[in-house]
Amino acid sequence: MSAALLSLLLPLGGALLLLLLRPRHESRWVIALNLASVLAAAVALQLAMEHGVQRLHIGGWEIGLAIRLQLSPLAALLLVFTAGLHLLVALYAARISHAAGNRDFWPLSCLLHAALVALWLSADLFNLYVTLELLGLAAVALVSLAGHKAWRPALNYLLLSLAGSLAYLLGVAILYGRYGVLDIHLLANLAEADGATRVALLLMSLGLMLKAALWPLHLWLPAAHAAAPTAVSALLSALVVKGPLYILWLLWSEIAPAELGREAGLLFGSAGVLALLAGGWSALRAPLMKSLVAYSTVAQLGYALLALGLLLHLEEPRLHAALWLFVLAHGLAKVSMFLAAGELQSILGSKRVKGMRGASQNVPIALGAFAVAGGSLIGLPPSGGFLAKWLLLQPLFENPQHWPWVVGVLLGTLMSAAYVFRVLTHGFNRARPNPPSIRADRLAQWLALLPALLVWGLALISEPLLLWLGGLGR
Structure with missing residues (x-):
C-alpha cells in the first residue's frame, strides 16, 4: 500500500510546491514527478497482483469512521494508466508550449x-465525493487556460459539474440516513431493493452520468474539450471522464442489489446504444477538428456504458473484461487523436476538418497517428478496440434474442468509420494542399503516435490481459 500512497503523494506534493515556489523549468519537475509516479504505480500493481486487495484505515479508526483506502488489482492498473498518460502528455506539452x-x-x-489517484483508491462514498470535486475543479481550471474563448465552456462545465455533484451528494445522504454507513464494503452487505435505495x-447515477458526459447528459463536453488547450483536451477525454464512470460501476456492481442491477442494466445499455448513434452523427457533422474528436468521445463512451449495462443485466x-478494455483502449486512442489533431491544426493553420488538405504531405506522422488511433475506435483487428468489441459481442452472438444490441454495435461501428475516414479523406486530398504555417516538430508527432501504437500492441498480450481483466474486481 505504501507504493500506492507514494503515487498519490508525488503529484499532490508536486502541485503544492509548484504553486508555492513557482520554480523555473516547471515542465522538467512535472515530468520527473510523473516518471516517479509511474514507477510507484508499477510497484503497486505488482504487489496487488501478488497479494490481492490491500486496505489502509487512515488514523487507525474503526471501519465506518475511518477514511479507508483500498488498493485492488483494478485500482492499481488504473494508477499505472493514469501516471503513464500524464507522463506522455507532459512530455508533449513541454515540447509544444x-x-x-x-x-x-x-x-x-x-x-x-x-x-x-485518490479516486481510484477511495473505498467510501463520501471520500469519492471529495475526490470528484477536486477532479472537477482541476479540470475546469485547466479548460480555462485557453483564455477568454474558453471561459463560457469552462463556466458551463463548472455549473453542470456542481449540479452533478449535488445530485450525487443527495444520494449519499439518503444512503447514510437509511443504513448509517458509507463504506462500500459495508453497504454491499446491507443494501436492500427498497424505495430509499x-x-x-438514481440520484447518484444521474450525477455521475452528468459528470462523465454519458449520453444524454453530455452537453457540456464537446464545447469544453474543443475549447481547451490540446494537452488538456487529451487528459479530459482519456482520464477525467473515466473517474465518474468508475464510481458508477462501483455503485451498481458492488452496492446495488442484483435485482436492481438487472433493471438498470437495460437502461444503461439503451443509453449506450443511443450514445453510439447520436455521438457518431454529431462527430460526422462537426465542422471543426477538435469538435469532431470531442463528439467521438461521447460516442465511444457509449461502448463502455453498453458494456456496463449488459454486465449488470446478463451477469x-x-x-467485465470488455468494459475495462474499452476504458484502456479508448484512453490511449483519445490521447493520440487529440495530440494529433493539435499538431494538424497548428501546422496547417486551420481548425476546420476541410482545412486538413495536404496533411499527408506536410504532417504525415500526425495524420498517421490519427488514422491508427481511429482504427482502434472503429474496432479494426488486432487493436485494443477490436478486442473489447469482440468480448462485448461474444455473449450476444450466443443468444438470438440479443440481436438489437448487435445491430446497435454495428451501427456505432459504421458511424465511427464514417467520421474517421472523413478526416482521412481530406488529409490525403492532394488538390490544392494547404501549405504548412509553421515548421513541423517530428518528435511531438511521434509522441502523438506512441499511444496509438500501444493500443494496437495490446493484441500482443491479449490472452493474459483478457484473462486478468476478466478476473479483476474491487
Whole structure:
C-alpha cells in the first residue's frame, strides 16, 4: 500500500510546491514527478497482483469512521494508466508550449493527477465525493487556460459539474440516513431493493452520468474539450471522464442489489446504444477538428456504458473484461487523436476538418497517428478496440434474442468509420494542399503516435490481459 500512497503523494506534493515556489523549468519537475509516479504505480500493481486487495484505515479508526483506502488489482492498473498518460502528455506539452495554455498547466495537471489517484483508491462514498470535486475543479481550471474563448465552456462545465455533484451528494445522504454507513464494503452487505435505495442510486447515477458526459447528459463536453488547450483536451477525454464512470460501476456492481442491477442494466445499455448513434452523427457533422474528436468521445463512451449495462443485466464475466478494455483502449486512442489533431491544426493553420488538405504531405506522422488511433475506435483487428468489441459481442452472438444490441454495435461501428475516414479523406486530398504555417516538430508527432501504437500492441498480450481483466474486481 505504501507504493500506492507514494503515487498519490508525488503529484499532490508536486502541485503544492509548484504553486508555492513557482520554480523555473516547471515542465522538467512535472515530468520527473510523473516518471516517479509511474514507477510507484508499477510497484503497486505488482504487489496487488501478488497479494490481492490491500486496505489502509487512515488514523487507525474503526471501519465506518475511518477514511479507508483500498488498493485492488483494478485500482492499481488504473494508477499505472493514469501516471503513464500524464507522463506522455507532459512530455508533449513541454515540447509544444502552446499546447499547455500557460504555465499554470503544470501545477493543475499535478492536482488533476492526485485527484484521480485518490479516486481510484477511495473505498467510501463520501471520500469519492471529495475526490470528484477536486477532479472537477482541476479540470475546469485547466479548460480555462485557453483564455477568454474558453471561459463560457469552462463556466458551463463548472455549473453542470456542481449540479452533478449535488445530485450525487443527495444520494449519499439518503444512503447514510437509511443504513448509517458509507463504506462500500459495508453497504454491499446491507443494501436492500427498497424505495430509499432506488432513489439514492438514481440520484447518484444521474450525477455521475452528468459528470462523465454519458449520453444524454453530455452537453457540456464537446464545447469544453474543443475549447481547451490540446494537452488538456487529451487528459479530459482519456482520464477525467473515466473517474465518474468508475464510481458508477462501483455503485451498481458492488452496492446495488442484483435485482436492481438487472433493471438498470437495460437502461444503461439503451443509453449506450443511443450514445453510439447520436455521438457518431454529431462527430460526422462537426465542422471543426477538435469538435469532431470531442463528439467521438461521447460516442465511444457509449461502448463502455453498453458494456456496463449488459454486465449488470446478463451477469456475464466476459463483459467485465470488455468494459475495462474499452476504458484502456479508448484512453490511449483519445490521447493520440487529440495530440494529433493539435499538431494538424497548428501546422496547417486551420481548425476546420476541410482545412486538413495536404496533411499527408506536410504532417504525415500526425495524420498517421490519427488514422491508427481511429482504427482502434472503429474496432479494426488486432487493436485494443477490436478486442473489447469482440468480448462485448461474444455473449450476444450466443443468444438470438440479443440481436438489437448487435445491430446497435454495428451501427456505432459504421458511424465511427464514417467520421474517421472523413478526416482521412481530406488529409490525403492532394488538390490544392494547404501549405504548412509553421515548421513541423517530428518528435511531438511521434509522441502523438506512441499511444496509438500501444493500443494496437495490446493484441500482443491479449490472452493474459483478457484473462486478468476478466478476473479483476474491487
